[in-house]
Amino acid sequence: MDPILDLNDPDISQLVYTKTNIGGWFFDAYIRMDHTSRLTITEHPVQTGAAVSDHAFLQPRELSMDVAMSNVNTSMVPGQFGGTYSRSVQAFNVLKELQRLRVPIQVHTRLGLYPNMLVEVLTAPDDYKTLNGLQCTVTFRELIVAQVTTVKISARPIVTDTSQRGSPEPTTPNQTILKEMFGR
Template sequence: MAFDFSGLITFTPQRAIGPISAYVTMEEVGTDDLQITEHPVELGASVTDHAFKRPAEILIRCGWSNASLGGIAAILNGDASTIFGGGGVLFGSDYVSKIYAQLLALQASRQLFDVTTGKRLYRNMLMQSLSQTTDDKSENTLLVTVRCREVIIVQTQVTTLPPREDQASPAATAETVNGGIKQPAPAVPSPGGSAPPSSWTN
């Protein structure tokens, strides 16, 4: 039997890990690093050539509960045999287990997704690590720590260089040319230098 929850007041979560919305978020730690050269930079040179932006990272601690509105709705719309047991209503691990399975599947898919936090939208992310904690007080909840890392996407283009004869320094700027197979040549010692072993005498 299905229940109609259309008359209830719901709030759209602003935080999400890909398609998975967090029920409660305890902490978000975002990191943006710039890799800067340790070598000296010549005076007047462009400093931007000696530093590059590293992929952004975000660590999220969030959770879900079987006692939440989503957990209750999932149980009430499920099989009655999974609701009752042991003489009472079991808010078992059905709802939170499905959320955990979705997180694991998202990580295993290795498909890029977006992460929405309270401060920022992170694009082109992958789930680097996923850990969950269960103790005697959190049996019916799912508490996870998710670390996501950005994949920097670049776009390459193919271009045609001008003919070698039109270039001032073709050895440095011309396209790579297939020079064929090279064969090693025997070395000829300089006058007064070494001689092959066959000419040695005892």
């Protein structure tokens, strides 16, 4: 992978915060993007009538991008996708490395900012049409991170050890009528 971007450079920071990019990597073209946001509504059957819905939650967001890379263009960011004979091959290697690392990245698009995205699927045809370039579909899925909360617990024990139970005394069992009559 190429060196990390210097976000203090004014030219770079403008690109990162205003242009479509995948974790700070700027591809030549973004042909198509499919943004998916899904709400799951729970359903519980009841004895009569329709199912009752009492809760809803958001599923992890999904983003599918068709990106393209040419071997003849120069990079928007100096030094990106360099180091090999082919920019398109290097671009595909960058995407494979982002997937292999399994580190959440930030994806910026015209329709929104997607933090905590993982590269789930890479699909790239390799034929005579893509000999001097790359056309790749990158599918991202949001990684939902749980928030941990610390709860303070009382120092007092939940169960007391010193209960006043009294002292049990033996009693004679009830006598049956037959035993009282015959004495046995």
